[in-house]
Every structure is written in C-alpha cells, then in structure tokens.
Amino acid sequence: MDFSWLVSSHPYNKLRESSVEVVCHLVQSVLNYRFMKQKNDENSTSSSESYYLMALQSLSQIKFIDIRQKQIECLLRILQSNGEDITLGWPILFNIIESACLQQNDKLVVQSFQCYEFIVSNLLRYIPSIHLIHCINAAVAFGSQVQDLNVSLSAVGLVWNVADFLHSHHDQIKSLIDDFIVNGHKFVSIDLPFCEDLTPVQTIYAPMLDFRFEKVQFKL
Numbered sequence: 070m071d072f073s074w075l076v077s078s079h080p081y082n083k084l085r086e087s088s089v090e091v092v093c094h095l096v097q098s099v100l101n102y103r104f105m106k107q108k109n110d111e112n113s114t115s116s117s118e119s120y121y122l123m124a125l126q127s128l129s130q131i132k133f134i135d136i137r138q139k140q141i142e143c144l145l146r147i148l149q150s151n152g153e154d155i156t157l158g159w160p161i162l163f164n165i166i167e168s169a170c171l172q173q174n175d176k177l178v179v180q181s182f183q184c185y186e187f188i189v190s191n192l193l194r195y196i197p198s199i200h201l202i203h204c205i206n207a208a209v210a211f212g213s214q215v216q217d218l219n220v221s222l223s224a225v226g227l228v229w230n231v232a233d234f235l236h237s238h239h240d241q242i243k244s245l246i247d248d249f250i251v252n253g254h255k256f257v258s259i260d261l262p263f264c265e266d267l268t269p270v271q272t273i274y275a276p277m278l279d280f281r282f283e284k285v286q287f288k289l
Contacts, residue, residue, distance in 0.1 A: 141169065159204075175217045
C-alpha cells in the first residue's frame with residue numbers, strides 16, 4: 070500500500086493513475102470484506118475501518134487533481150455500498166470531503182459535494198451522534214468555498230436538512246452524547262468564541278448559526 074501511494078504521486082500520469090486505482094480497489098475491497106465479516110461475526114470489531122480509510126485519506130496529500138478525483142470517486146462508491154455500516158470512520162470521510170474545498174478546483178469541489186449530498190440525503194441516521202459535528206462543519210466548508218457558487222448555495226439548503234434532522238432527533242442525540250461523555254470519552258467540538266459555555270449538544274448547532282451569520286454579512 071505504501072509503494073502504491075508513492076507511485077500515485079509520480080509525475081507520469083499513466084503510472085500514477087494505475088497506482089491510485091490499485092489503492093482505491095484495495096481499500097474498497099478490504100472494507101467490503103470487513104463489513105461483511107462484521108455482519109456475520111458478532112465478535113468482530115469496526116476499529117480497523119479507520120485504518121483502511123486513512124489509506125484513502127493519505128491521497129489527499131497528493132497535488133495532482135486527477136488523483137484526488139479518483140479518490141473522491143472511490144469514496145462515493147464506499148458510501149453507496151457500505152455507508153450504513155460505517156461507524157468510527159466518519160471523521161476521516163468528512164476530512165476527505167472537506168479537503169476538496171482547499172484545492173481551488175471547481176470540478177473537485179462539485180465532485181466532492183456529491184458525496185456530501187449523498188450522506189445528508191441517505192446516511193444521516195447512521196452517523197454516530199458524536200460525529201454529527203463533522204457533518205455540519207463540512208456544510209460550512211462547502212458553503213464558504215468560492216470555487217462554485219451553485220455548491221455554496223446548495224450547501225445552505227443542506228444545512229436546513231441537517232438542522233431538521235437534529236431537531237427531530239434531539240433527545241436521542243443528547244442522550245447518546247451524554248453517555249459518551251460519562252464513559253470518559255472526549256466530545257470533539259469546534260473552536261468558536263461563543264461556544265465556551267455551551268453544552269456538547271448546543272455546540273453541534275453553533276457552526277450552523279455562525280455559517281448563517283457569515284452569509285448574511287456576505288449578502289449585505
């Protein structure tokens with residue numbers, strides 16, 4: 070896998086395209102096997118999913134847009150085939166999606182946003198409550214990018230979808246997060262000046278409030 074990653078950054082495009090296809094195929098195949106094994110074996114754990122998703126995430130460090138496009142294509146296939154089974158790997162997936170907004174490439178932004186749209190439309194209820202903050206931060210990233218206006222406007226609409234989901238499942242989300250904290254785990258929040266005195270559940274809503282405020286300022 071390390072060798073394939075190194076070749077994926079090779080300046081010769083045919084060589085790196087072949088290599089990244091190998092990486093993506095391996096990641097997707099192994100995840101398919103792991104998730105199938107989990108369904109058939111109650112003692113199987115999901116900890117290894119993060120390890121394999123990190124291999125896909127490592128492609129984000131490569132500067133070539135064609136490699137990033139292959140990466141996003143692979144991610145979408147994983148979401149479509151195994152999105153309901155993912156548990157621990159959501160922070161990694163959202164990191165891959167958000168990183169597209171930093172590439173200054175409109176095609177990559179649009180392609181990555183397709184993954185985000187699929188998640189919001191089909192997989193929100195499968196995301197553990199403690200990882201919902203990453204979903205909201207991704208909406209903020211897409212809404213704030215300037216490469217594609219349509220994506221930015223669509224992200225605003227998806228924020229309302231996420232907000233509606235949070236409102237509908239507020240009690241359940243609060244209970245799960247409280248249990249998570251009681252068990253000694255750390256809740257990953259955000260760094261905003263007005264979040265210091267908020268509860269973990271309230272901080273989930275904070276990025277949306279900040280995002281909406283920024284949009285109002287932009288329109289003015």
